[in-house]
Amino acid sequence: MEYNFRKIEEHWQNEWKKNDVYKVSNDSPKPKYYVLDMFPYPSGAGLHVGHPLGYIASDIFARYKRLKGFNVLHPMGYDAFGLPAEQYAIEHGIHPAVSTAVNIENFRAQLDKIGFCFDWSREVNTSKPEYYKWTQWIFLKLFKSFYNRKSQKAESIESLIKIFEQEGNINHPFPVAGFQLPVTGIGHESSSNEFTSQQWNKFDEFTQQTILMEYRLAYCGYGEVNWCEALGTVLANDEVINGVSERGGYPVVKKKLRQWYLRITEYADRLLEGLQHVDFSDAMKEMQSNWIGKSYGAEISFEIQDTKNKNKNLGNEIANSEARIPNLIVYTTRPDTIFGVDFMVIAPEHELIGRITSREQQTVVEEYIAYVKSRSDRERQAEKKISGVFTGTYAINPFNKREIPIWISEYVLAGYGTGAIMAVPCGDERDFKFAKHFNIPITNIIGEYFSGEEANATKDAILTNSDFLNGVVMRDAIGIVNNKIEELGIGKKKVNYKMRDAAFSRQRYWGEPFPIKWTNGIAYPLNENELPLELPHVDSYKPGPEGEGPLANIPSWTEQHLETNTMPGYAGSSWYFLRYMDPHNDAEFCSRKASDYWGQVDLYIGGTEHAVGHLLYSRMWTKGLYDLGLIGHDEPYRKLVNQGMIQGSSRFVYRLNECTFSINGQSGDAKDLPQIFISKSIFDGLNENKTGLIDEISTASTKALEIEFRKENIIFEFKKSIPIHVDVNIVDGVELDIDAFRNSRIEYANSIFIFDNFTFSTKDLQAQVEGKYICGTEVEKMSKRYFNTVNPNDLCERYGADTFRMYEMFLGPVEQSKPWDTKGIEGVHRFLKKLWRLFYDEVKGKVWNEQKANDSELKVLHKAIKKIEEDTERFSFNTGVSAAMIAVNELSDLKCNKKEILERLLILLTPYAPHICEELWHLTGNQATILDAAYPKAEEKYLIESTKNYPIAINGKTRAELNISLDATQQEVEQIVLSNETIKKWLDGKQPKKIIYVKNKMINVVI
RNA sequence: GCCCGGAUGGCGGAAUUGGUAGACGCGCCAGACUCAAAAUCUGGUAUUGGCAACAAUGUGCAGGUUCGAUUCCUGUUCCGGGCACCA
Secondary structure, three states: OOOOHHHHHHHHHHHHHHOOOOOOOOOOOOOEEEEEEOOOOOOOOOOOOOOHHHHHHHHHHHHHHHHOOOEEEOOOOEOOOOHHHHHHHHHHOOOHHHHHHHHHHHHHHHHHHHOOOOOHHHOOEOOOHHHHHHHHHHHHHHHOEEEEOOOOEEEEHHHHHHHHHHHOOOOOOOOOOOOOOOOOOOOOOOOOOOOOHHHHHHOOHHHHHHHHHOOEOEEEEEEEEEEEOOOOEEEOHHHEEOOEEOOOOOEOEEEEEEEEEEOHHHHHHHHHHHHHHOEOOHHHHHHHHHHHOOEEEEEEEEEEOOHHHHHOOOOOOOOHHHHOOOOEEEEEOOHHHHHHOOEEEEOOOOOOHHHHOOOOOHHHHHHHHHHHHOOOHHHHHHOOOOOOEEEEEEEEOOOOOOEEEEEEOOOOOOOOOOOEEEEOOOOOHHHHHHHHHOOOOOOOOOHHHOOOOOOOOOOOOEOOOOHHHOOOEHHHHHHHHHHHHHHHOOEEEEEEOOOOOEEOOEOOOOOOEOOEEEEOOEEEEOOHHHOOOOOOOOOOOOOOOOOOOHHHHOHHHHOOOEOOOEOOOHHHHOOHHHHOOOOOOOOOOOOHHHHHHHOOEOEEEEEHHHOOOHHHHHHHHHHHHHHOOOOOOOOOEOEEEEEOOEEEEEEEEEEEEOOEEEEOOEEOOHHHOOOEEEOHHHHHHHHOOOOOHHHHHHHHHHHHHHHHHOOOOEEEEOOEEEEEEEOHHHEEOOEEOHHHHHHHOHHHOOOEEEOOOOOEEOOOOHHHOOOOOEOEEEEEOOOHHHOOOOOHHHHHHHHOHHHHHHHHHHOOOOOOOEEOOHHHHHHHHHHHHHHHHOOEEOOOEEOOEOOOOOHHHHHHHHHHHHHHHHHHHOOOHHHHHHHHHHHHHHHHHOOOOEHHHHHHHHHHHOOOOHHHHHHHHHHOOOOOOHHHOOOOOOOHHHOOOOEEEEEEEEOOEEEEEEEEEOOOOHHHHHHHHHOOHHHHHHHOOOOOOEEEEEOOOEEEEEO
16 A cells, blocks of 8 residues: 555545634634734745745644644735736736736645645635725724824824813924924914914814824825836836836936825834834844834034025025024934034935035035935945035034034935934044045044044043043043033934834825825825725726826726825735634624734744834734724734745756857858757866867767758857756756757757767757766746746645645755755655555555554654654754654664554644645544644653763863763763773873763863 | 845755754665666765774864854854835
């Protein structure tokens, strides 16, 4: 009886489906456990072997937890809105809903073959109205809320209105300090952004709503987008390459557009603090806290020398209001360096530029700003070339009244701090390089800590050239300066965050519509009973007139004054883990009962690429929903495991290029020439300029062509050889399947292959030649365009899902990135066959029996239980698989076919290889499914050892091995060791300095 | 440029807390079974020298701490992920 994996897997997949074995109830006496995979986008390319890595890991863990007696939720669904479907629609005219549905169907078929234990009755799809109704609903909740800094939580906007009616905004200032109240003429100073209750009550509705918008958690503002005039559309960052559009190569500039935002900055502190209560890797926590970027510093105000007005003919045309230029406010984390400031740098977007640029500098400044407009933030930061322009104007250091030139440079970003920095070249590398480049004199305030060759960002130096700070250690000076600037009223201490509010709108079609109507410039929410606001049908996916989304082209939409933006990809994925708990509820997004039962996701598996995007947004949504009392926990994920990427291992063939040939002196047409490929080692030889190689290649090619054309007197020449990607699926290891290659494309049909020893294969001669065509290899991203994708279904077809699952795990630690190589899968397949043979022999048939197990067999079993359980618990699935292999090898060696042992081994393996285990479980007489078997317990009594083979090292280098009792004392050990021949030889009659004996580890003799 | 990872035999990887570097698997070599092949089984396999015993070298590179470092520290190179509109 053979291991017929195809039959077994099909049988059990049907059986499990028929019996709804993966259906999970929200009502169970068992403890709950929630295992979640990161939400997949159903891409048209389908799954390759990299995708299921995390799903297999989570599946193993979910099955393991179920065996351990938990009620396990393990759902799957689709993050179905997204740019690729819309792009596909633009190119092929197929509605995104249609292509998405097709993709989902393929995706599902692929997943089903792998045998996952997903509860498909809970499937969600973010692009379905019954799902996005609730995305819109939550958006409205955020729209109707503000962040109360006093109570440190989200509260309803109604309660804020009440506060304004009673006390104005004295206790609740605008979240963005720079906000300017609209001038309403109702007894209000435009320079202040405080208002009283009386003022509030007199404001007209527009003013009131404009003010409230500044507080809402979901709000409308203005932001910059990548605008491509030629395409008339807004582009995503990855559609822009080096400042031009990916499609067409048209120029892209930044443009301000009305945008929706989420006020995630209000949650910065709580997002930071929450990291202390979740089980994420330190690297992940670090990435998130760096992204939030909380820093402590000071805002310092510098007066600006009014050179512009000074230079002008002071006439009466200068209105009073324009006469005084406001101060330049900089944010610094190092106020201690105030006397080392040699220049100021302001962002090219800085609002003061227009007012402070001197006439002489006008042209260069304008040119520079135009240049920067075409550059992305990332390009600006990554740029090694130093650039900038002087404004022609000086700021005044408030402490020593020194004149400080104000420069503009792209390395200062408008979005961070105040968009202006005080540059201290002796202490900051970037400032240092800038000063060197523009020959700005450098003041040294840190004495010998500054070499003059590079900046030194130390806080330990004793300050010099620093007026009242001379002799003070920098670290201490920070506080002194902070107090001083507050005392003098020239600045204040300031906590700053790098994180910005999250842009929450896209000028696209394929996303959730905003449930918002605009009337007289005021955004009004739709009523809850009007939800879902369904995405209307469109005929064209072209952008609207002013770069708005395609919805702006639909009269029935614009007539109702509905918002024309749609929500971004992360809207639906910010809360999907809650919908899985209660997926069919049409009265609520998720009942409180369901979310209280399931609570946090206990295990979340996904890639680090989501480290700061999805993970922060979903954490913020969770906190918002928690504040509003809609759920009972404020962190979505208790534990996060990051899976590594599976890279592709590409294969190359090496084609001769620019070939010419002649027959009997008559030159031939290049298109008649078969393509000629040289093996990797010959190609490498060419690159190393090995002598004579070209002749040998030409000779071999000529011979091959003579056979191919059945003619003689052929002269052949080529110029060079280039590597070409070849489909990895027709390469066995590095050996090309020549027939498959010839059949893959018409132009390859009569290819000629030249092997390492210069024998060759033509189409006709092939059978007579002994030789292998060896391909080159390279690790690249797994992608269709490199022909290195491997479809999991092909592997399931050839080896079975159980083999595929185990092999994916066996490749290495889940967290690590590694290249895929199909070659090793045979070993895992052999292991499963070996497991099968412990039960059934091809010749003898049934070999398992009901005999009593002996001690050595029990020892193998319990060792395996302990190891596999530990490894599974710590997500070390690769060593878990290897422990299973060891157990099967040892039981085979012991010729153990005893049900008493094997049955428990099956339970251990069923999370990894569910089909074969279920089959054997039933074949050995069990009626119920193995899915709910009880996980075996490792019993220590079978594992206790009395002696150990100790490595005996001389000066740390192992020289001998000795079996010594585990309860030996130091004296006993020394005696045994010193009487050993090998050790004596090394000691050479001398006394050892020391003998280190670490119980159960090792012994080291120090000479 | 900034932030976060990674690097160990021909290959994927193991070594869980500073304690025998290379478990397990692939590949390769040799052998058994077989008319033959496949499958299966047995043995070997880091490198160099040696018939062997054994010795030297060895965890990207250069240093350091330690009786002892793949593991800790400093510096450095290369590769991967992210950097706010890919998902």
